[in-house]
Amino acid sequence: MNNHIQVVNFSLKIAKTPILKDINIIIPDKQLTVLIGPSGCGKTSFLKSLNRLMDLEERAEYSGKIMIDDENLLEITTDLPRIRKKMGLLLQKPYPLPMNIFENVAFGPRLNKKNKKELKQIVEFYLKEVSLWEEVKDKLYGSATELSVGQQQRLCLARCLAAEPEIILCDEPTSALDPFLQKKLKRNL
């Protein structure tokens, strides 16, 4: 078992306010690692630090190391999209992009310069993976926001998987779903 992500003495401050302090954790490769803690303890901030999304916050300051494949993520200053492509993110609530269902799933692969033919295959494959294909195959070019919350969450999972990330960061993606859909999404994951 390889150590895929190694977090060493990681601290995060936002606008000088300490959010995370001295986090040390080893996340192994090809495993499901779960972070459990009370609401507001910093789970989301930690997840978003892993793909440097906290950079979008006002005055985020990091210290320590987040090592992935012998590369310290916190030292990267210019090529953040490359790091983010490695890590998919599933949020608590689904946020379909303002485009149709097909374009939503094709968004990541398109950024990876896949051609039209490949895109069609990828979209179909991943929509099938998340058991959404049968429900949307006739309205692929319809609005993604018109899907139900459960369908939107599965669409977001398909969008995340279609970008073929090495790591998937899940921030309670089943919290807004009913038990049946929770089960379905967990099975998909």
Added chain:
Amino acid sequence: MNKNQIEEKIFIYLSKLSAYLLLCILIFVILTLAIKGIPHLTWDLISKNPQGGFYLGKKGGVFNAIVGSLYISLGGVLLGFFFSIATAVFINIYLPPRHWVSRIVRFIVEILTGIPALIYGAFGLMIMYVFKIHASLGAGIFTVGLLVFPIMTRIIDEIMRTVPRELSESAAALGATNFEICWKVVLRKIFPGLITALLIGFGRAIGDAASVLFTAGFSDNIPASLNQPTATLPLSIFFQLTSPIPEVQNRAYATAVILVFLILSISLLARYFSKIKERY
């Protein structure tokens, strides 16, 4: 009836009174223009340029002013729109939320929105002196562009702030660059709002006389280039209204009907676009 009910009644009556007062003002303005202007509205007035002595009661029309107003408004709004989008994108996408630079930019935009159009006209005139440019269509477009720039920036900024942050995060998490987030996600999301901003800017630009008073000049002809002076509808109305000849004054009301019709059409278009649901 207890004290709370009396307060409630007074508040409802005051609110109703204010709303009806506003409606009355609109009806009064439109009726005045309709009664005084429509009888003098002729096809010649809309389709012909002024001929010699038009402002002294001779024949002709205000076609030059209609075209001039459309040129200046379209040019100014497109110029202002370009800078408005760039500013709104910078403070909403490239800067973190609540960044001190965005606060300062928003403060400046608020101040600029409150500055009277005449001051923009005076500023445009000063620039013209410095660069030795005479009153022309180009100078008018520049000044109107300055006038609508803060107005449109404010609208676009307000709309951009309503876009959920998680939407940008979702795109960023897929590896999109800031430019891709802006172009493919945020601007797409607020597209109906952008149209509304354009149309509101256009409505303001076409109805403004003060900013073009010194900068666009006035001409009986349709400008063939940016260097030539041009007439505008508000100024044309002003010149006709200040004439001592009753017939010319009546034509001013007819010209005002044309201007109000243009502004009303634009406002209705703006409302139509703002009501269109976001496509996705």
